[in-house]
Amino acid sequence: MIAIDLPNARRLVLSVVLGQAAVTVIAALLSWAIGDSRAALSAALGGGISTVASLAMAVLSFGGATATEPQRAIRGFYAGEAAKVVVVVVLFVLVLRTIRVVPLAMLGAYIATFVVFWVALANALPTLGGTRSRSNERMGREL
Numbered sequence: 001m002i003a004i005d006l007p008n009a010r011r012l013v014l015s016v017v018l019g020q021a022a023v024t025v026i027a028a029l030l031s032w033a034i035g036d037s038r039a040a041l042s043a044a045l046g047g048g049i050s051t052v053a054s055l056a057m058a059v060l061s062f063g064g065a066t067a068t069e070p071q072r073a074i075r076g077f078y079a080g081e082a083a084k085v086v087v088v089v090v091l092f093v094l095v096l097r098t099i100r101v102v103p104l105a106m107l108g109a110y111i112a113t114f115v116v117f118w119v120a121l122a123n124a125l126p127t128l129g130g131t132r133s134r135s136n137e138r139m140g141r142e143l
Contacts, residue, residue, distance in 0.1 A: 013058040016120045020051040020113040027109035031102070039105040046106035049091040050113035057084040 024047025032040035061080030095101065 010058075010062045012120065012124050013054075013062055016117050017051060017054050017058055019116040019120060020047065020054055023112050023116050024048055024051055024109060027105075027112050031105040031109070035102060035105060038100070039102040041099070042101040042103070042105040043109035045095050045099070045101065045109075047109035047113045049088060049095070050110050052091065053084045053087040054113075054117065056087045057081060 024044060027047050028040045028044040031043035057080035059080075060083050061077045063076060095106075
């Protein structure tokens with residue numbers, strides 16, 4: 001089990017949101033260079049959906065009131081995850097009903113921002129879990 005203190009978790013979540021925003025801009029610029037302005041808008045919308053959903057999750061999961069007790073923290077996390085799913089679904093439906101998008105650019109940018117989340121999580125895990133002790137390493141080799 002990995003436990004982290006709240007300031008580090010907040011920092012990690014906000015860095016993910018900023019990373020997703022940066023990847024969204026890069027994807028939009030690449031789509032513009034490769035395609036046209038409609039492809040750039042599609043990429044911006046796809047990445048923006050993921051970024052806004054992550055921000056909604058961060059606000060609900062790591063708001064000030066959620067840090068006071070463990071049950072509130074868990075409820076805040078579940079509320080944040082639920083809000084993230086709702087935001088993604090609502091925004092995709094809204095965009096797809098109102099704007100003619102380039103599907104590859106939109107989904108490519110969305111997936112790229114999703115990868116940011118997993119890369120940030122993978123980079124944070126070794127520092128959060130600490131290093132393995134020598135006895136754990138020996139035990140692992142013996143098994």
